[in-house]
Amino acid sequence: MKLQDAIPRGWVGVFVPDQPKIGLGLDIATTEKQKSNPSALAVTQYVAPLYFVRLLLSWKTADPNVTRALVRYVLEGLPFEYKARKLCIDATSERFFAAELKREFYSLVSVDLVVASEATEYMGERMTFKQYLGNLAVNTMEDGQVALPNERWLQKDFRLVVRDRGTFDCDVDEDGRHGDTFDAVKLSLHAITSKADEAYAAAVQVGSYGSTEKHDPFSLRPDPNADDRPASGPML
Numbered sequence: 001m002k003l004q005d006a007i008p009r010g011w012v013g014v015f016v017p018d019q020p021k022i023g024l025g026l027d028i029a030t031t032e033k034q035k036s037n038p039s040a041l042a043v044t045q046y047v048a049p050l051y052f053v054r055l056l057l058s059w060k061t062a063d064p065n066v067t068r069a070l071v072r073y074v075l076e077g078l079p080f081e082y083k084a085r086k087l088c089i090d091a092t093s094e095r096f097f098a099a100e101l102k103r104e105f106y107s108l109v110s111v112d113l114v115v116a117s118e119a120t121e122y123m124g125e126r127m128t129f130k131q132y133l134g135n136l137a138v139n140t141m142e143d144g145q146v147a148l149p150n151e152r153w154l155q156k157d158f159r160l161v162v163r164d165r166g167t168f169d170c171d172v173d174e175d176g177r178h179g180d181t182f183d184a185v186k187l188s189l190h191a192i193t194s195k196a197d198e199a200y201a202a203a204v205q206v207g208s209y210g211s212t213e214k215h216d217p218f219s220l221r222p223d224p225n226a227d228d229r230p231a232s233g234p235m236l
Contacts (some may be wrong), residue, residue, distance in 0.1 A: 003069055007057065012079040014054050021046040022078065024087040024109070025187025026071065026101075027180045028094040029060065033160060039067055040184035043084075046192050051140065052147045053188070056154065058181055064097060068104065075108045083110060084109045086191035090183055092116040112194070134161075134168035136193070137186035149184070158182045 015022075022045050029039040043055040057070065075084060087105065091098035091113035102111040116130035128189050146156065161170045161179040170179035 023191025042184035
């Protein structure tokens with residue numbers, strides 16, 4: 001299969017001109033509970049006041065060159081001569097590969113490596129990036145500001161994510177999915193909303209930002225029995 005066949009035809013046609021604030025989030029495949037997870041790439045365009053997820057890819061491969069090629073194809077294929085504001089890569093489990101990608105794409109985009117267990121600060125409270133980015137995504141979605149593709153496989157992957165004592169947890173399904181698309185989307189939002197040169201990391205204990213109840217599904221998590229009902233809110 002050719003690279004261009006792995007991406008929906010006409011994907012660049014969904015971007016709005018004169019709205020160059022675009023962020024990318026990449027969740028690199030890992031192994032969880034003896035199952036190989038997919039990689040996921042989200043490309044989000046901010047058209048105030050909404051964040052439109054224009055492209056969301058999920059794939060499994062043992063060849064890192066496939067991931068390199070997909071990311072490059074997307075970065076170089078953005079319409080209107082747009083340059084993405086930032087590419088945020090989850091480097092929690094694949095730090096060396098993430099660092100290689102940062103070196104490879106530095107001429108095309110600013111790259112931030114995000115480690116879930118490291119710290120950031122929000123409104124004076126220190127918390128892990130996993131906690132901060134999970135709440136960033138959920139809060140933005142609950143405010144009705146994120147437009148996602150209306151696909152059942154995507155809904156299924158998002159449903160795996162639950163809020164657990166102020167942070168987020170995720171079960172692995174039979175296909176090895178592990179909320180990878182949720183992670184890619186939250187990273188793409190961070191790529192848009194974070195400061196251009198933001199870089200800070202330190203050891204930290206989990207704070208109290210967000211819900212403190214164990215396994216409290218965020219309210220956007222759809223009801224599995226409601227799949228046949230029309231989706232609400234702006235969708236692609």
